Amino acid sequence: MGSITVAQLGKAYKQYPSRWSRLAEWLIPFSKKxxxxxxxxxxxxxSVSPGEAVGIVGINGAGKSTLLKMITGTTQATTGSVSVSGSVAALLELGMGFHPDFTGRQNAIMAGQLLGYSLEELDRLMPEIESFAEIGDYIDQPVRVYSSGMQMRLAFSVATARRPDILIVDEALSVGDTYFQHKSFDRIRAFNKLGTTLLIVSHDKGAVQGICDRAILLDRGRLAMEGDPEAVMDYYNAMLAEKGNQTVRQELLPDGKVKTISGTGEATIIEAVLVNDQDEMIEIVDVGQSVRIKVKVSISKDIPEVVLGYMIKDRLGQPIFGTNTHHLQQPSQNLKSGENIDFILSFPANLGEGSYSVAVALHTADTHVANNYEWRDRAIVFNVININKDRFVGVAWLPTTLETHR
Structure with missing residues (x-):
């Protein structure tokens, strides 16, 4: 079983005003810095416990890749320490260590040896590597003719040819096709169930929330937040739209979940409720029941446009469905300070049994990234039960008819 402990870790690079300053420091060792x-x-x-799956998120330049390189030992720390127990397989930079003039098979052998495989073991594992990568005859072609997706397929297949104690995956999987991404994540989940410790860097909210037990948010080289993947990803999502006068705060709900609220405040959400056809507030919804989301919005400053969006998420924070008034081609324009707007969004709750939450957002254009007036996660929480529908599984109810012909 693999574990990782990071203590007082820091990494710094030397910056010189000119190349002559660098040369002078080398040649005159006892002079000033x-x-x-x-x-x-x-x-x-x-720390990452044995068998735990941890996601690392943060904007580009936050230090995620540098952290992974120090954990795998390819970069030395300036301060602090990293302690790793167990065998490690890492998929960091795409095709790292591959030689463009060697064939895929030759590169697989070299990469496998770097991971600690013996030649006898590689000879035994090669059919499985070829089968999982699914690149066909290209396995015996030079890597320089590979697409980035083919390189990723081969690199992942080699790194996971045997189950490691610790598997570290950077953003490399994002370049693959959808089919292979699903195949790769199935293998990652299977390894984790068998006890492999996972450390995953990804901007993919679904991947982090679907696989990880915990998430770590890095911001400008420091640990900004650590905890439940949904709460961390909601906070990260708010940071992506951060402007000079935007606030980001989190509230602890009675059920122990964390609600993230962010925005610049020109438009704010006064109330968001879920109601039935009789306009009664509800928290329990029958599968397929007609429901409405009612949102009352207050405008505190003259703004040219406000778009209301909502996103339904399952209990793991995975997005189930979302849309907004921009996509519905009904944005509200030329808003005046002091004005109130009532939005009513109606739809059938074609959802499977379970617990759901609704995030509500006020912004411009099609997303909250340009102007985020307010983003409120877990604005509404409700449960879906099945009263009279045929039994089914999943998060979506798709009424199905059957015909048979003999």
């Missing part, structure tokens, strides 16, 4: 330190990571502390 001629460089400044650029800290990429600083004071990181966390």
């Amino acid at each position: 001629r460089h400044t330190l650029k800290w990429v990571l600083k004071d990181l502390n966390f």
Whole structure:
């Protein structure tokens, strides 16, 4: 079983005002320092327990890849330490270590040896590597003729040819086709169930929330948040739209979940409720029942446009369905300070049994990234039960008719 412990970890790179300053510092070792330190990571502390799946998220430049390189030992820390127990398989930069003039098979052998496989073991595993990669005759062609997706297929197949104690995956999987992404994540989940410790860097909210037990948010080289994947991803989502006067806050709900609220405040949500056809507030919904989301919005500053959007999520925070008034071609325009707007969104709750939440957002254009007036996660929480429909499984109810012909 593999575990990872990161203690007071920091990484800094030397920056010189000119190449002559660098040369002078080398040639005159006892002279004054001629460089400044650029800290990429600083004071990181966390641990990953055996069998745990942890996601690492953050904007580009937050230090995610540098952290993984220090955990795998390809980069040395400036301060602190990393302790790793167990065998490690890492898929970091795409095709890292592949030689473009060697064939896929030759590169697979070299990469396997770097991972600690013996030649006898590689000879035994090669048919499985070829089968999982599914690149056909290209396995004996030079890697320079491979697409990025083919390189990823081969690299992942080699790295996971045998189940490691610790599997570390960077964003490399994002370049693959949808079919292979599903295939790869199925293998990752299977490894995790068998006890493999996972460390995954991804911007894919679904992947982090669907696989990971915990998430870590890095911001400018520091640990900004650690905890439940849904709460961390909601906070990260709010950070992506952060502007100079935007606030981001989190509230602890009675059920122990965390609600994230962010925005600049020109438009705010006064109330968001779920009602039935009799306009009664409800928390229990029957499969297929006609429901409405009612949102009352207050405008505090003259703005040219406001778009209301909603997103239904399952209990794991995975998006089930979402749309907004921009996509419905009904944005509200030329809003005046002091004005109130009532939005009513009607739809059949064609959902499977379970617990759901609704995120509500006020913004411009098609997403909240440009102007995020307010984003409120878990604005509404409700449960779906099946009273009189035929039994089915899943998060969507798709009424099905059957015909048979003999």
